[in-house]
Amino acid sequence: MTTLTQPGAGAAMATPDASVRPVLSVEDLRAYYVLDLFGVKREVRAVDDISIRIMPNEIYGIAGESSSGKTSLIKTIAGAIQPPLTVVGGKVHFDFRGKSIDLYSGAPADLDAIRWRHLSYIMQGSMNVLNPVRRVRQAFIDFAARHIAAPSRRAFEEVVVAHLDRLHLSPHVLDAYPHELSGGMRQRVTIALATVCKPEFIIADEPTTALDVVVQKRVLAMIREVQREIGSSLLFVTHDMSVHANLCDRLGIMYAGRLVEEGATSDLFASPKHPYTQHLISSLPRIGDRTPREGLKGTPPNLADPPPGCRFHPRCPMAMEVCRTVVPPFVTAGKGRRVACFAAEPETIPDGIANATRSIAA
Amino acid sequence: MTHLLEVDKVGKTYAMGGILGSHRVRAVENVSFALEAGRPEIFTVIGESGSGKSTLARMILASVPPSDGAIRFEGQDVAAIKSRRDRLAFMKRVQPIFQNPFEAFNPLKKVDRYLFMTARRFNGVSRRDEVERQADEALRKVGLSLAEVKGRFPHELSGGQLQRIAIARALIPGPALIVADEPVSMVDASLRTSIVNLFMTLRDDLGVSIIYITHDLATAYYISDRIIIMQKGEVVEAGDARTVLADPQHPYSRELKAAVLSPDAAITGSALAETDAATLEPT
Ligand SMILES: Nc1ncnc2c1ncn2[C@@H]1O[C@H](COP(=O)(O)OP(=O)(O)OP(=O)(O)O)[C@@H](O)[C@H]1O
Ligand SMILES: Nc1ncnc2c1ncn2[C@@H]1O[C@H](COP(=O)(O)OP(=O)(O)OP(=O)(O)O)[C@@H](O)[C@H]1O
Ligand code: SF4
Ligand SMILES: [Mg+2]
Ligand SMILES: [Mg+2]
Numbered sequence: 001m002t003t004l005t006q007p008g009a010g011a012a013m014a015t016p017d018a019s020v021r022p023v024l025s026v027e028d029l030r031a032y033y034v035l036d037l038f039g040v041k042r043e044v045r046a047v048d049d050i051s052i053r054i055m056p057n058e059i060y061g062i063a064g065e066s067s068s069g070k071t072s073l074i075k076t077i078a079g080a081i082q083p084p085l086t087v088v089g090g091k092v093h094f095d096f097r098g099k100s101i102d103l104y105s106g107a108p109a110d111l112d113a114i115r116w117r118h119l120s121y122i123m124q125g126s127m128n129v130l131n132p133v134r135r136v137r138q139a140f141i142d143f144a145a146r147h148i149a150a151p152s153r154r155a156f157e158e159v160v161v162a163h164l165d166r167l168h169l170s171p172h173v174l175d176a177y178p179h180e181l182s183g184g185m186r187q188r189v190t191i192a193l194a195t196v197c198k199p200e201f202i203i204a205d206e207p208t209t210a211l212d213v214v215v216q217k218r219v220l221a222m223i224r225e226v227q228r229e230i231g232s233s234l235l236f237v238t239h240d241m242s243v244h245a246n247l248c249d250r251l252g253i254m255y256a257g258r259l260v261e262e263g264a265t266s267d268l269f270a271s272p273k274h275p276y277t278q279h280l281i282s283s284l285p286r287i288g289d290r291t292p293r294e295g296l297k298g299t300p301p302n303l304a305d306p307p308p309g310c311r312f313h314p315r316c317p318m319a320m321e322v323c324r325t326v327v328p329p330f331v332t333a334g335k336g337r338r339v340a341c342f343a344a345e346p347e348t349i350p351d352g353i354a355n356a357t358r359s360i361a362a
Numbered sequence: 363m364t365h366l367l368e369v370d371k372v373g374k375t376y377a378m379g380g381i382l383g384s385h386r387v388r389a390v391e392n393v394s395f396a397l398e399a400g401r402p403e404i405f406t407v408i409g410e411s412g413s414g415k416s417t418l419a420r421m422i423l424a425s426v427p428p429s430d431g432a433i434r435f436e437g438q439d440v441a442a443i444k445s446r447r448d449r450l451a452f453m454k455r456v457q458p459i460f461q462n463p464f465e466a467f468n469p470l471k472k473v474d475r476y477l478f479m480t481a482r483r484f485n486g487v488s489r490r491d492e493v494e495r496q497a498d499e500a501l502r503k504v505g506l507s508l509a510e511v512k513g514r515f516p517h518e519l520s521g522g523q524l525q526r527i528a529i530a531r532a533l534i535p536g537p538a539l540i541v542a543d544e545p546v547s548m549v550d551a552s553l554r555t556s557i558v559n560l561f562m563t564l565r566d567d568l569g570v571s572i573i574y575i576t577h578d579l580a581t582a583y584y585i586s587d588r589i590i591i592m593q594k595g596e597v598v599e600a601g602d603a604r605t606v607l608a609d610p611q612h613p614y615s616r617e618l619k620a621a622v623l624s625p626d627a628a629i630t631g632s633a634l635a636e637t638d639a640a641t642l643e644p645t
Contacts, residue, residue, distance in 0.1 A: 065550045067520035125462060135379070175379040180387075183461065183544070184411025209547045210461070212577045213621040215411050221634045239550035245628035269628035283551055284625045285580035287607060295556035300520050 021095050022053040023201055023233045024077070029090035031076040034083075044303045046072035046085070048257040051330075057231040059224070061244040061265070063280065064254030067300050070237045071124050071205055073254070077235065078121040078203050079103045079111045094119070096200050117147045120194040124205035124237075129190070130178040136189055137174040140196070147197040163196045164188075166222045168215050183210040191219060195226050202227065205237045220247055241284055245269060250336070253277045256301045256311035259330060263337040273333060273344040275316050310342070313360070318343040322356040366399040366436060366538060366571060367422065373430035373595075374417050390414040390421070391595040392431070397539070397573075399436070402565045406582045406603060407575045408618070409592030415575045418592075419543045422573065423458050424449075435539070454484045457532035461544035463524035467516040473524070474512050476531050477501070484535035500530040503568075504560055522553030529560065533568075540564070543575045554578070558585045579622055583607045591615045 028051055033044035046069040054060045064070050075081050077092055092103040096118045101110075111119075123129060130139055140160050150156035161171045167188045178186055187210045194202060202223070208216045224247065227234050236248060244251055244265060251268050253261040253276065261274040272278045279296055298315035301307055307314050313323040322342055329348050330340040342349050349356050374390040391414075397405060407415050420426040421433055424440040433440045435456060443452050460466050467473055477497035487493055498508035504526040516524060525545060532540055542561075546554040558581045564570040576582055582589060586603035591612065599612040610616045627633055 066522045066548075066553055125464065172378065172385050175385060177379070180376065180378050182412040182416060188411075206548070210411070210544065210577075212409065212411050212413075212618065213579065213623070214617055216577075217621045217623065217634065224634060241551070242623040242625045242627070245625045246623045246632040246634050265628045269625065280551070281625070283555070285551060285555070285578075285584065287580050287583050287619070287622060289580070290584055290604075292559075294559075295552040295554075300522070304518075 020055055023056050023095055024052070024054040024235070025091075025093045025095075026050060026052045026077060027091050027093075029073075029076060029092060030088045031072060031081065031085055032088050033072075034086045034088075042304050045257050045306060046303055047076055049090075050259050051090075052252060052259070052262075054233050054235060056233055057228075058250065059227065059234045059236060059248045061248030061251045062235070062237045062254060063239060063241060063244055063251060065296070065300060066239065067303070068254045069257040069303070070239075070254055072257075074121075074203050074205055074235060074237055075123075077103075078119070080121060080123070094201065116143060116197050116199060118199055119201045119203070120197070120199040122190055122194045122202070122204040122207045130186060132178055134177070135174065136176055136178065136181075139189070139193060140174070143193055144196050160192075160196060163192055166218075166225075167192050168218055184212065184215065187211060188215070188219060191223070195223065198226055198230050198232070200230070200232045201235070202232060203235045206239070207236075208238070208243065209240075216243075223247075241280060253280065256306055257303055258311060258340065259338075260312070260341070261337075261339045263334075267334075267337060273337070273339045274312075274341045275318050275343065276312050310340075317361050319359070319361045320356065321358045321360055322349050322353050324360065326350060326353070364399045364437070365396045365434065367397040368434040369393055369395050369418075369422070369431075370434065371431035372418070372421060372428045372433060374414065374421065374426070375429045376417075388595050389417040390428075393418060393590075393592075393595075393597055394431075395590060395597075395600065397571050399538075402569045402571045403587035404561060404565055404572045404574055404585050406586035406589040407573065407592060408577070408579065408582055408589060410594065410614070411577075413592040414595040415592060416543055419458070419541050419573065419575060422541055423456060424452060450484065454535040455537055456539045456541065457535060457537040459525075459528055459532050459540060459542040459545045461547050463521055463528050463548065464516065466528050467524060469516050471515075472513055473516055473519065473527055474508065474514070477508075477511075477527070477534065480531050480534045496534055497530075500533045501527070503533055503564075504530045505556070506530065522549045522556070525549055525553070525557060526560070529557070533564070533570075537570060539571050539573070541573045541575075544577065545574070546576065546578065546581065554581060561585055579607060579619065591618065 028049055029047055030049055031047040033046060035042045050073060062070050072085060076087060087104045091105055094101045145156055148156055148159055150159055169188055173181060173185060173189060191207055208219055211219060248265050251265050252259050255276045261277045269281060272281050296315060301311055309325045310323040310328050313319040320342060328340045328342050330338055331345055331348055333339045333345055339345060372390060372393045376387045376389055378385040378387050409415055421428050424443055427441050443449050478493050481487055481493045481496040494508060501507050501511060506526055546557050561572050562585055565572060589603040589606050590597045591599040593614045599606055599615045610619050623633055
């Protein structure tokens with residue numbers, strides 16, 4: 001088994017090197033669910049003004065509470081959106097080796113040309129997307145066979161079987177129908193499908209939620225191994241902060257459709273600046289701990305009618321008068337670090353607001 | 363002592379690869395345990411992916427028959443439940459909660475419908491105000507109210523809210539036992555905490571026993587009374603949850619505990635470095 005090192009120790013870096021071009025640039029991206037309910041128009045602002053760059057050979061993690069827009073964001077990045085989810089602004093640009101592509105400007109991008117080999121996307125709950133009436137073997141033949149240079153069907157199957165073994169799955173799963181596999185086995189089959197072609201860019205949405213910790217560790221190690229082997233990039237979404245801590249070079253924290261903090265994983269864990277990130281990190285459960293805990297107070301914001309100003313203000317212990325009306329800008333706050341919070345970056349508080357810094361916290 | 367639930371030397375064999383499949387899988391092997399009546403507890407099942415946890419849950423819910431052994435609920439063999447009437451009576455006492463709230467609800471159906479339907483079906487109420495009252499009462503137990511939920515579609519609610527509604531729905535018939543198969547896998551740490559806190563309230567205030575299937579050792583430690591650890595269909599370790607998790611004895615239980623990823627890795631270095639998975643046999 002290959003030895004893997006600390007996050008950030010690879011070629012990936014917290015501060016992007018200007019000479020290396022990002023594989024993915026997301027700029028001011030906005031994607032809303034545009035709903036027409038009996039003639040009443042409503043917008044759910046699931047992705048609101050997000051900019052992210054991901055470098056070659058980098059693992060970028062996205063964390064955030066349930067319903068904060070993580071899946072909506074990466075669906076949009078993966079070019080896998082369907083109405084009512086609509087891109088209303090911004091751009092998504094990929095710069096693969098020898099092929100660049102703009103997803104939402106101009107003619108519809110030819111995604112089939114890049115799927116699987118350049119870009120693969122493991123959807124949330126994707127264990128349920130396998131065709132129920134076809135054996136698992138058929139899925140591998142359909143999706144992966146033409147991207148793997150194997151001289152024969154048999155050689156191809158050997159590649160697949162070896163790959164399944166890395167995920168702790170026996171060759172028998174190839175003969176199975178999806179419903180005959182446990183939840184965690186199906187989840188691993190979809191991970192195998194998405195990684196067997198060793199794509200340049202892997203997007204994964206909660207890919208290990210149904211796995212026991214022993215298998216999860218093995219699966220994460222495999223994903224990282226494949227990523228390092230060819231220096232590909234990985235965009236990894238999970239609400240499990242322990243997984244982020246062990247896997248990701250950099251992290252972006254989402255709250256209510258916006259990115260609120262970004263930085264190198266170690267910096268973010270050592271000194272979270274945004275109050276929401278602070279909550280995420282301080283509330284991490286640990287075995288052996290029976291002290292009564294509480295979830296984050298208050299209710300998650302309604303993205304069809306998000307709170308004005310800082311979207312976190314109704315739940316923020318540090319909220320001030322200014323937070324109620326002004327959106328905190330997402331600004332650079334140290335090396336490779338960005339944050340959107342008036343308390344963390346007081347110089348971003350605009351002038352001329354009465355009692356701007358008076359506390360309003362409950 | 364009478365038993366609420368008795369799982370007696372239960373086993374399950376499946377044929378894999380369809381009806382003509384040649385491969386047979388022993389999903390559950392000789393599992394026994396019992397929950398006592400009048401002593402509500404949170405009984406946790408932890409184990410390897412593919413070790414038979416969901417199969418065990420399905421057998422307890424009488425949706426899959428065991429190949430060997432028997433499951434008795436309040437003294438009655440659940441395999442003997444045949445008529446629709448007996449089945450309804452059983453389901454009134456034993457309710458499921460599944461992993462994925464997004465799947466449990468039909469996206470085109472308003473979520474309150476599920477609550478109303480459950481009240482009508484299991485509690486025999488038909489008057490609209492009484493149906494709504496029961497739905498509201500169940501929702502209040504999970505920190506919601508009918509006013510917040512009424513008329514809304516699943517996608518208009520967050521995963522955590524949906525999961526709480528799924529729990530409220532399970533509470534309407536007034537069950538003595540809830541079988542929850544990975545109920546918190548899909549939700550973030552904060553909601554996870556509120557859901558497991560709710561389980562403790564159900565046990566302590568409503569006297570409901572809960573079979574809690576999970577991969578999360580931290581919440582298992584936090585809420586469980588007893589625990590079993592499964593590998594390849596068998597129970598490899600069982601006992602008081604705190605004792606087992608604090609000092610596991612079986613090699614697999616130890617491996618499980620050792621594999622828990624620590625958030626401190628962000629600072630001290632990733633544990634993915636020493637993955638010695640080569641020692642594992644594939645599932
Ligand atoms: N088809 C839809 N129509 C309307 N709103 C939707 C739709 N799909 C999702 N939403 C809403 O968009 C918001 C963001 O959802 P999203 O699935 O992106 O969250 P998430 O961060 O991935 O959550 P989780 O951690 O639970 O997977 C939520 O408020 C959700 O209710
Ligand atoms: N309907 C079925 N037909 C054939 N085999 C099945 C069927 N359902 C489950 N199995 C097999 O039984 C074994 C146990 O599956 P089960 O779903 O009970 O595991 P589990 O412990 O819940 O796993 P996970 O943690 O991944 O959900 C697996 O090997 C699975 O492939
Ligand atoms: S901007 Fe204000 S409300 Fe928002 S996180 Fe910072 S202190 Fe809290
Ligand atoms: Mg999601
Ligand atoms: Mg299962």
